Amino acid sequence: DTGVSQDPRHKITKRGQNVTFRCDPISEHNRLYWYRQTLGQGPEFLTYFQNEAQLEKSRLLSDRFSAERPKGSFSTLEIQRTEQGDSAMYLCASSFGRGGTDTQYFGPGTRLTVL
Amino acid sequence: AQSVTQLDSQVPVFEEAPVELRCNYSSSVSVYLFWYVQYPNQGLQLLLKYLSGSTLVKGINGFEAEFNKSQTSFHLRKPSVHISDTAEYFCAVSLGRYGGSQGNLIFGKGTKLSVKP
Numbered sequence: 001d002t003g004v005s006q007d008p009r010h011k012i013t014k015r016g017q018n019v020t021f022r023c024d025p026i027s028e029h030n031r032l033y034w035y036r037q038t039l040g041q042g043p044e045f046l047t048y049f050q051n052e053a054q055l056e057k058s059r060l061l062s063d064r065f066s067a068e069r070p071k072g073s074f075s076t077l078e079i080q081r082t083e084q085g086d087s088a089m090y091l092c093a094s095s096f097g098r099g100g101t102d103t104q105y106f107g108p109g110t111r112l113t114v115l
Numbered sequence: 116a117q118s119v120t121q122l123d124s125q126v127p128v129f130e131e132a133p134v135e136l137r138c139n140y141s142s143s144v145s146v147y148l149f150w151y152v153q154y155p156n157q158g159l160q161l162l163l164k165y166l167s168g169s170t171l172v173k174g175i176n177g178f179e180a181e182f183n184k185s186q187t188s189f190h191l192r193k194p195s196v197h198i199s200d201t202a203e204y205f206c207a208v209s210l211g212r213y214g215g216s217q218g219n220l221i222f223g224k225g226t227k228l229s230v231k232p
Contacts, residue, residue, distance in 0.1 A: 042222030099218025
């Protein structure tokens with residue numbers, strides 16, 4: 001068990017560029033979550049996968065955001081046409097179970113800075 | 116809508132003193148409750164969780180929390196803190212499957228615990 005990993009750890013981009021983040025969950029975890037954390041706030045839910053199916057999206061996830069989890073393994077989160085308001089820490093978490101009571105294991109996050 | 120309120124954004128305390136970090140939640144349905152800790156440059160780590168049963172929950176590193184349904188609170192306590200407890204602590208709720216959610220967590224804004232020698 002190597003834990004949840006995220007890549008890259010830091011990303012600096014210019015406004016209008018596209019960025020993609022990767023999350024590798026703990027192996028055999030069927031559930032994968034993406035959260036966003038801005039300065040002074042707690043993490044906010046973005047989207048959730050059960051295996052390869054994306055089952056829930058927050059209203060925070062605008063049309064510029066897309067997430068995938070091919071084959072129910074790693075996941076990617078892409079932001080198109082980045083805006084300065086997208087600057088945040090993007091957190092990935094995984095768990096095993098049916099939801100609600102599961103312990104979610106978090107990765108170290110990807111810090112995005114949009115100039 | 117469900118929400119979590121952490122009443123203190125910062126809590127300074129001296130080493131070996133007791134500490135209580137407060138958390139209140141608002142929900143029209145039953146919830147599951149969690150406390151996570153975030154050390155600098157590290158991911159969130161689960162301290163403890165309340166699912167059902169005994170309202171006093173013990174977690175890692177000597178922390179415990181008490182669920183109070185009537186006051187909708189889930190305060191975190193430690194009888195004697197160490198310098199190494201300096202971190203940010205987050206309270207969170209999950210509605211679970213019967214609350215119309217798929218288990219995503221709703222977090223408070225966090226409390227920064229600063230332990231001084």
